[in-house]
Amino acid sequence: MRRLDGKAAVVTGAGRGIGRAIAELLAAEGAAVVVNDLGAEVDGRGSQASVADEVVAAIRAKGGRAVASYESVADFQAAERINAGILRDRMLFNMTEEEWDAVIAVHLKGTFNCTRHAAVHMRQQRRGRIVSISSTSGVYGNSGQANYGAAKDGIAGLTRVASRDLGRYGITVNAVCPGALTRMSQTVPQDVRRTRAERGLETGFAERGFPLRNFGP
Structure with missing residues (x-):
């Protein structure tokens, strides 16, 4: 018997990226998985149903159970029916209100939406596991990511409060802060990369908890 047989x-x-790897691992361990992805570009624009469909097909091909969801987690009502994230990197003095709001809406509000709706059902069954994705950008800060860093650190704060609110009902709430090389991290603008390099931020991995300096394959 696998560890997650009978679970959803x-x-x-x-x-x-990370979300797909999580979905495939959960399915391999026996869980029935809802693969939620709007299929948007890194900046959150557009949509493509085939992105979620491909993951569902890959899981089913290995004997797993999965269905696709194309809803946006930033939509409070849509979240009720259903690791999402976007980037709008720009130096703080050039960042627009729209760029700030878009990232906060997907990362921080999206995490609230999903956590809030899941909590209602988990509280009724007196059991549940909620795991959110924060980021080292929220813990340490990265140049050009005021919106992203604020959202990710906000997720950490939300997680701490949610764990207190829900723990009495048998629900655990945790967040992980991965440092990874994904499609999103590869879109950091060149001016931001130059600024980080000039300030030694691109080579400070050892001091920031990454002694092997290995961020990807």
Whole structure:
């Protein structure tokens, strides 16, 4: 018997990168998985259903159970029916209000939406597991990511409060802060990369908890 036989999991942003890896691992361990992904570009624009469909097909091909969801986690009502994230990197003095709002809406509000709706059902069954994705950008800060860093650190704060609110009902709430090389991290603008390099931020991995300096394959 596998560890997650008989369990169900919803993974947001599961069409690519970390989200896809999580969805496939949960399915391999026996969970029935809802693969949620709008299929948007890195900046959140557009949509493509095939992104989630491909993951569902890959899981089913290995004997797993999965269905696709194409809803946006930033939509409070849509989240009720259902690792999502976007980037709008820009130096703080050039960042627009729209760029700030878009990232906060997907990352922080999206995490609230999913956590809030899941909590209602988990509280009724007196059991549940909620795992959110924060980021080292929220812990340490990265140049050009005021919106992203604020959202990710906000997720950490939300997680701490949610764990207190829900723990009495048998629900655990945790967040992980991965440092990874994904489609999103590869879109950091060149001016931001230059600024980080000039300030020694691109080579400070050892001091920031990454002694092997290995961020990808």
